[in-house]
Amino acid sequence: MMWARLMVGVGGPGLGLRASRDGLLRVSGAGCPGKRQQQRQASSAEAALKKTPLFDFHREHGGKMVGFAGWSMPVQYKDSHIVSHMHTREHCSIFDVSHMLQTKVHGRDRVKFMESLVVADIAELKDNQGSLSLFTNEKGGIMDDLIVTKTDQGYLYVVSNAGCADKDSAHMKARLAECKAAGFDVDLEFLDEALIALQGPSMSQVLQQGVKEDLSKLTFMTSALATVFGIPGCRVTRCGYTGEDGVEISVPQHRVVELTEKLLQNREVKLAGLGARDSLRLEAGLCLYGNDIDETTTPVEATLVWTIGKRRRQNKDFPGADIIVPQIKAKTARKRVGLVSTGPPVRQHTPILSSEGKVIGEVTSGCPSPCLKKNVAMGYVDAAFAKNGTAIQVEVRKKACPATVSKMPFVPTNYFSG
Amino acid sequence: MAACGLLRSVSSNFITVLPALSRSAPLCPWRRVSKPCFGRTIASSSRLSAALKFTDKHEWIRVEDDGNGTVGISNFAQEALGDVVYCGLPEVGTQLAQQDEFGALESVKAASELYSPLTGEVVEVNALLADKPGLVNKSCYKDGWLMKMTIANPAELDALMDEAAYERYIRSIED
Numbered sequence: 226m227m228w229a230r231l232m233v234g235v236g237g238p239g240l241g242l243r244a245s246r247d248g249l250l251r252v253s254g255a256g257c258p259g260k261r262q263q264q265r266q267a268s269s270a271e272a273a274l275k276k277t278p279l280f281d282f283h284r285e286h287g288g289k290m291v292g293f294a295g296w297s298m299p300v301q302y303k304d305s306h307i308v309s310h311m312h313t314r315e316h317c318s319i320f321d322v323s324h325m326l327q328t329k330v331h332g333r334d335r336v337k338f339m340e341s342l343v344v345a346d347i348a349e350l351k352d353n354q355g356s357l358s359l360f361t362n363e364k365g366g367i368m369d370d371l372i373v374t375k376t377d378q379g380y381l382y383v384v385s386n387a388g389c390a391d392k393d394s395a396h397m398k399a400r401l402a403e404c405k406a407a408g409f410d411v412d413l414e415f416l417d418e419a420l421i422a423l424q425g426p427s428m429s430q431v432l433q434q435g436v437k438e439d440l441s442k443l444t445f446m447t448s449a450l451a452t453v454f455g456i457p458g459c460r461v462t463r464c465g466y467t468g469e470d471g472v473e474i475s476v477p478q479h480r481v482v483e484l485t486e487k488l489l490q491n492r493e494v495k496l497a498g499l500g501a502r503d504s505l506r507l508e509a510g511l512c513l514y515g516n517d518i519d520e521t522t523t524p525v526e527a528t529l530v531w532t533i534g535k536r537r538r539q540n541k542d543f544p545g546a547d548i549i550v551p552q553i554k555a556k557t558a559r560k561r562v563g564l565v566s567t568g569p570p571v572r573q574h575t576p577i578l579s580s581e582g583k584v585i586g587e588v589t590s591g592c593p594s595p596c597l598k599k600n601v602a603m604g605y606v607d608a609a610f611a612k613n614g615t616a617i618q619v620e621v622r623k624k625a626c627p628a629t630v631s632k633m634p635f636v637p638t639n640y641f642s643g
Numbered sequence: 644m645a646a647c648g649l650l651r652s653v654s655s656n657f658i659t660v661l662p663a664l665s666r667s668a669p670l671c672p673w674r675r676v677s678k679p680c681f682g683r684t685i686a687s688s689s690r691l692s693a694a695l696k697f698t699d700k701h702e703w704i705r706v707e708d709d710g711n712g713t714v715g716i717s718n719f720a721q722e723a724l725g726d727v728v729y730c731g732l733p734e735v736g737t738q739l740a741q742q743d744e745f746g747a748l749e750s751v752k753a754a755s756e757l758y759s760p761l762t763g764e765v766v767e768v769n770a771l772l773a774d775k776p777g778l779v780n781k782s783c784y785k786d787g788w789l790m791k792m793t794i795a796n797p798a799e800l801d802a803l804m805d806e807a808a809y810e811r812y813i814r815s816i817e818d
Contacts, residue, residue, distance in 0.1 A: 305780075306751045307726045500725075500752050570729055570749045592751050593728040622731070622747065 277323035278419045278478045279485060286496055294388035296324040299498040309501040310595045313467055314636075317425025318497035319488055324387035325420055326394065327475060329380040332411035338404050339373060339381055342397065344524065344543050346534025350375040355382075355446045355462060358532055359524055360396060365548030366520035367527065369393050370512060372464060374448045382448065382460065384420070384473070386514050418460075419481035424471030424505075426639065427493040432472060435487065436461070445470075445640040454487040456480045466502060468509025468638040504592050507601055510563060510633025516573055516590040517561060517603050525552035526605065527561045559586065560611040563635060564602050566628035569621040571602040578618040578625055585610050588619065594635060601635045602628075695784070696760070696800055697809035703784070704760040704803070706794065711766060715788045716748070716757070716779065719813050725750035727779040730772040732790055737765040739792065741799055746789070748779060761799045763792040 274297040283290065288299030299321065301309060312318055330339055336347045345358035355374030359367050369392070371385035385393045394415060401413050423432060429440045435454035443449055448462035458477055465471035476484050488494050503513070512518045518527045523545070530553055537543055541550050564571070570593045577586035591602025602619075610617060615630040694706040701720035704712040721727070729749040739745050739759040746757045768790045771778060779787040794800070804812060 300752075301725075305726045307728075310751075504751050568729075569731055569747070570754065572754065593749065595751065 275324070277321055278481050279321045279323065279421075282482050282485060283321065283496075288496070288498065291499070293499060294324060294386075294390075296387060298324060299496070300500045301498040302496050304495065306500045306504070307595045309495065309497045310504050312495050313425045313469060313497055313501060313505055314596060315426065316493045316495070317423055317428045317431055317469075317471070318495050318501065319485060320422040320424065320497055320499075320502055321419075321485075322422050322473065323419040323481070326383075326385045326387065326390040327416040327418060327420060328383040328385070328394070328397065329414040329416060330383065330411065331380045331414060332409070334404065334409040334411045335381050336375070338400065338409060338411040339383070340537070340543070341404070342400055342544070343371070343373060344533040344537055344549075345373060346536050347373060347375055347381070349534065349536070352377040353448050355448055355464065356532070359518075359529065360385075360393065361524070361543055361545040361549065362520060363544050364520070365523045365545035365552075367514070367518045367522055367524060367529075368396065368520060370514050370518060372446075372462070374446075374462060376448060378450070380414075382462075382475075384462075388515055416475070417478060418475045419478050420473055420475050421481065421485060422465050422467075422471060422473045423488060423494070424465045424467040424469045425493075426470060428469070428471050429641070431488065431491045431493050432461075434491070441643065443472075444643040454484055456484055459484075463641060466509075466511055467505040468511070468634055468636060468640075469505075470639050470641045503590075504595060507590060507592055507603070508594050508596055508634065508636040509638055510603075510635060512561075512603070513590055522561070522605075523549050523552060523557065525549060526557045526559055556608060558608055559605045560608050561589070561603060561605050562611050562613075563631045563633040564588075564591075564604065564617065564619070564628045565597075565631040565635065566600045566602075566619055566626055568600070568626045569624075571600045571619050571621065571628070575602070575604075576620040577604055577606055577628075578620055579610065580616050580618060582618070582625060585617065596636045600628075601631075603633070606630070695806055696803035697806070697812075698758065698760045698803055699812065700758050702758060702760050704800075706800070707791075710794065711791050712761060712763065712794050713788050713791050714760060715783055717809070718783055720755075721780045721783045721787070724748060724753055724755055725780075727776040730769075730776050730779065730789065732768045732772065733765050735765050735768060739763060739765065741796075748776075757789065759792070760803060761792065762795045764795070765790050765792050767791040 274292050275295055276297055280297060283299040287303040289301055290297045291300045340347050342360055343358040344361060345356050350356060353376055355372050358371055358373050360369045362368050369385050369389040371383055374382040376382050397413055401411060404411050433440050436451045438449060438451055443463050445463050448460060451459055451461050453459040453474060456476060460475040462473050464473055524530060524533060538550055541547060571588050571591040573588055573590050575588040576584050577588060579585050586604050586606035588602045588604035591600060594601045613630055613632045617628050617630060618625040619628045695703050697703050697717060701717045702714055703717055704714050706712055727748050727750055731747040733745045739762065741759060741762045743759045744756050745759045748755050748757065769788050781787065
């Protein structure tokens with residue numbers, strides 16, 4: 226067999242297996258850049274991959290390292306992909322996500338600054354509350370998705386995708402220069418803290434042993450500073466990318482190995498890599514930037530209208546608002562949907578057909594669901610076919626296989642509301 | 644375990660998965676034919692390794708007593724692919740030329756085409772794999788066989804690698 230087929234991306238048209246001349250299994254990686262750039266990037270990516278503070282730790286623990294978005298990251302450890310995936314759903318797993326970009330926005334005008342770039346109502350957020358939001362561009366396309374938290378410490382805390390780090394930081398810096406020139410009091414600080422995610426139903430039981438704050442008060446999408454297992458200066462945010470109850474912990478670089486080791490002392494906890502991260506988020510119906518959303522998709526096409534704050538829709542004061550806001554009423558020609566099938570797995574670029582065989586769209590990401598033992602996927606279809614329950618087909622290896630438009634999440638989520 | 648020394652040389656990445664593999668699969672069958680092995684498996688090791696030939700695309704074919712060939716993928720391949728969740732296999736009666744694509748295996752994260760090691764006709768397909776695709780991982784040389792085919796041109800076997808040559812081949816592409 227030849228590994229000629231690309232895998233589902235783990236953050237962009239990213240993680241791929243491609244065949245070389247001698248049929249060798251080769252792993253290449255990329256983030257947000259398009260396919261052509263991915264090929265070009267592959268060789269230089271292998272040459273100069275960045276390492277998180279957990280790099281040696283991953284290897285010591287049997288991590289299989291791959292290039293992803295310019296970083297060397299573990300795709301899995303000793304456990305198989307499915308075992309790791311199910312462990313996260315039944316116990317909890319640690320993911321190293323230090324490659325993601327963490328930013329603080331300081332200054333009196335930080336909310337105005339950030340709102341000029343994203344679609345969220347940040348002013349209305351409660352202290353220490355966060356929200357998923359989107360950087361949009363003037364054409365109404367999505368530049369990246371991110372979580373912005375309005376802390377009570379005098380700054381906004383922003384986490385955005387690794388594959389878009391260069392793009393996002395350039396974007397924010399450019400806006401910063403404009404705002405400063407206009408007299409705004411605002412500053413950016415790009416953090417070098419490490420970031421680990423602890424995700425799964427036993428997360429809070431595990432973490433509570435290391436923090437004195439009552440975790441039952443830290444609800445979904447809230448954030449707090451805390452000393453975690455004796456390590457001061459950590460930020461704990463109740464959010465994640467798996468659909469399970471979980472946190473992301475921003476921790477000083479020089480102590481992240483120590484924190485990870487402490488967490489692993491609890492038998493509930495195992496390490497998990499990017500492979501499981503991708504199948505977990507797909508089951509949870511969460512978008513992957515670069516696959517399911519990108520600069521050619523508007524938030525309305527992507528069924529992410531809920532991220533656009535009510536006040537922002539009224540004031541139309543974010544990039545691309547003149548294109549995006551009218552789409553909310555007028556509807557768009559295509560829509561992002563979930564789909565479920567049995568038979569051969571459905572992957573990115575799989576054509577979607579009507580039951581009559583007409584091409585009506587394309588899959589943007591998909592994988593066999595370890596929980597459901599069916600294939601789950603996301604893609605864009607002509608709006609007429611976007612209703613849940615619509616019978617469609619997917620074309621896999623030149624054969625049409627039946628599929629059904631399905632609501633997401635595919636697997637129920639377990640976010641902690643208190 | 645002693646037999647793990649073989650695969651240890653293949654890649655440091657694979658060390659950690661060896662315990663899981665060797666629990667269920669015969670230990671490195673293509674190498675340990677003539678050496679003492681763990682008693683229980685030695686007889687099956689000999690039988691399995693008797694006529695295993697390998698392609699450079701990591702399929703193996705074993706000539707059976709009835710003259711037909713059983714086809715599967717190697718341990719190197721199943722390990723790299725990960726948990727197989729779907730096997731796309733041909734219909735019985737399909738005529739295949741050497742190197743024709745005859746199906747595909749899919750894991751959660753990867754898909755891989757399968758290429759026929761020889762010219763022949765498909766006479767049987769492993770029906771167990773429909774419900775238990777994981778057999779390809781657990782027992783890639785035995786219960787996880789993919790298909791059986793006639794061998795139209797036995798001379799084609801000579802072009803395939805024997806165990807030792809395949810072992811060297813894996814080592815050469817591993818770096």
